[in-house]
Structures are given as C-alpha cells and as structure tokens.
Amino acid sequence: MTAAGKLSNVDLIQAQLEAYNAQDLDAYCAYFADDIQVGDLNRPPHTSDIETYRKNYAGVFAKFPENKAELLNRIAVGSTVIDHEKVIRSPGGETFEVIAIYTIADGKVARVDFVK
Template sequence: MSFAAVAQAQLDAYNAQDVDGLCRHFADDMAVADLNAEPNLHGVEAFRERHLGLFAQFPDNRAELLSRVVIGNKVIDHERVFRSPDATPFEVAAIYTFAGEKIARVDFVKA
C-alpha cells in the first residue's frame, strides 16, 4: 500500500470514528507533536485513548481533506476539521512520517 493510500485509509477510519481501524495504520511506538515541538503523545495505546475521548466528546467530528502532498516517506495533508455542526471549523496540516508501512509520527500545524 502506498503512503498516500495509508494516509487516506487512516483518514477514512477517523471520519468513521473507527478507533481500531485508525490505530491499525500507526506504529506501536508512534508519536504525536505540534510542529517543531517535542511529542505530546507516545504510543498507539495513548493515541487510541485520546481518540476514544475525542469521539465521545464530539460524535459528529470529521475532517475534510483539502490537499495532499507526498514527499519521500512523508505525507502532508491539509484538512478542515469539523467538531460539530454548529462549531466553527478549523484547519490543520498533518505531517505523517512513515517507518515501513506504518505512520511513526504525526506533526500538526493548527490554524
């Protein structure tokens, strides 16, 4: 599976609020950080817990892909995130770094 296909599959799982499907695309020792910062989350189990809480708090949460760029082992997605029908959407850039066929790190830029 290409890096772009993995990025799309995890986005599809995110939008379906399928936590198991989402986590399937991440390495066990994955990390999440804001761009140029130290990771604020370590490991797929912590990632799973964060998303269980997120989806419980925002049952209508979804992300719309605006653009995608693949450069080497990185996929950069520009997304518009909708937490709920009445909330103002916000934009993020998610930079997925791959190790093998799994996402090893995600760096976020939030607007």
C-alpha cells in the same frame, strides 16, 4: 480491505483519514506504529505510544460524535505525506484548519506533527 502494511504511503494516509471520519477507533489506530510519536511541529512529542494515542482519540470521538476532517490538499514526497484539513466538530458547529505531517516507516505512521 488491504492490510496497512501493503498500502502506498498516500493510500495509507487516505485509509486512516477514512477510518477517522468513520470514528472507527480500531481501524484508525491500526495505521499507526506502536511507538507513534505525536507532537506540534518543531516541538518534542507529547504522545509516544499507541495506547495513549488510542485513549486521546477515544475521547475526541466520544466528545464530538459527528467530528469529520475534510481534506483540502495533500502533498506526498518519499516517506512524508502532508495533509491540509478542515476539521468540522459537528454540522454547523466549530471548525478549524490543521496541517498534519505524517512520517511513514515500515508501512505505518511513525510520527505525526501538527500545525494549528
């Protein structure tokens, strides 16, 4: 496996999506900066560090052990990668769509803005 810092921006986002779908919390969090900023688009961040981010996703993975995100579309320009995803909580269960806008700096995801 290639280190997160050696991946292209698109490959970095693909790798974190694959780690998310595998519910591999350590691998997933390795793609994010220690001071990761997460928020809803055009709002102040509600998460500003990797430990809070890790805790949030540990809860998601525990609550939805079959949770997966299906990539519907991806756009990449410079240090920004935008994914349109369909999230499936469990086979035959709840689904919803989300847009995740990833800003990449120094080989890691520095910020994520969500549109739901």
